Each structure stands twice: as C-alpha cells, then as structure tokens.
Amino acid sequence: TPEAGRVVFENVTFGFPGAEKPVIKNVSFAAEPGKTTAIIGSTGAGKTVLLNLALRLYDPQQGSITVDGAPVSELTRDQLADTLSLVPQRPYMFSGTIGSNLRFGRTAATDEELWEALRVAQGEDFVRERELGLDEPVSQGGTSVSGGQRQRLSIARALVSKPKVYLFDDSFSALDVATDARLRAALPSATQGATTIIVAQRVSTITDADQILVIEGGEIVGRGTHDELLGSNEVYQEIVRS
C-alpha cells in the first residue's frame, strides 16, 4: 500500500511526568516511504525523544502518531518491533556472539544476510579480522568492541531486521568522515522503499535528505531541503557554521 511505512506526527506535544514544560511542542511532520527525513538540532532539542515517541516508549499528551495509517497507540509491542527499527544513540550489545547480536531474535536470518548487512554498515572488515568471525564472543555491554564498531554492528542489526521504518539516532557521529560517507553511499540501495529518519549532528550526513527538520526547544523551527534551509533558516545557517 502507498501508506506502507509512512510515519505521521500530528500536533504532538509531550512532557515528562512531573516536568513543568513539555519537551516536544506541537510537532507535525510526515516521513514518507522511500524517502529520508533528517532531524537536526542542538543537544537537548528533543531529537531522541521524538524517535522514542514513534516507538511508543512514551505516549504524547496531545496529538497523534500513526504508522501505516494506524495509531501507534493501537499497535502491539511486536507489531511496533516488526515495523520500526531504532539504531539507538548509545547502541547496546548482549552477551553472546557477533552473529547472535546481529540476529537479535531474527533466528531465520542466514549468515549470508548478516555478512551483507555488515558490508553495508562498513563492519565487514573488522568482523572478518576476528578469529571466529560471526561466532566471535561479545561480552554484555560490548566491551570487546569499540564505540564506532558497536555503532556499525547496531546499524547492521537494524538492516538484518528489514523494517519498513529505520530510525537512526545519531548513528554516524562516531564514524570517521570517510567511513560515514561510504556507509551513507551504501545505505540507500539496502534500505530502498523504507522510510528513513536520521537524527544527525553533522550537516554533511544529511545534505542529501529529502526533507530536513530543524528542531529547537522541542519545536520544529525550520523544514526543507539543505539548499532551501541554507538560504532561509537562521538556526540551520548557525548549525552549518558551527
């Protein structure tokens, strides 16, 4: 269906219980299948909270969030987990192996699919270098892999699950610029047709996005393509300069 993977926020307002002010204020946007929506803004702006709202870690006080035309509040945990994959800002590893961490419950995924996901996520080389490859043990918390490696394994894990919606929360910032560029060049064909939402720190990560949302203090203060925002949005211009 044309709605498949479409994520729509409508006048969403959310505050943490007991807090005086909401951290998300009247946010509306649509993230379309086959397109990339980028979210950029300073630290504390509400980017992570926005993604977590889509996953229904919290429920908004006002407004609605729908995926595939259905309110997320009516989807089960399993339906949500099947539809949306989050690469969290601080990726986690479970005790097990690299392979079991990539499968993460998707027992049907073949080794070949894992290698393909690793190739896209720029994680193939360091896994191949490990003596046991996919069977290499990983400790809980992932202390045996570096932060950047953990981030790439986490991206590969999302790719293995083949969701309709990818949520990348600052997933490229621990990568050097060259690896970031290679990964983003490989990503479109691997995620073709899916809805992609990318929270980014570096403007260079999102210049190609179909739509960029500039968020400040929980509000959308600008939206458009890179070129449109560069010409018209002061907050975006400031981010580009910094």
Ligand code: CTP
């Ligand atoms: N916040 C909170 N309680 C939480 C999580 C977040 O009160 N459990 C607040 C933060 O203090 C912040 C706001 O919610 O004022 C938005 O937080 P967040 O979405 O995490 O900000 P990001 O834009 O993701 O910031 P960063 O770039 O640092 O990740």
Ligand code: MG
């Ligand atoms: Mg964040």
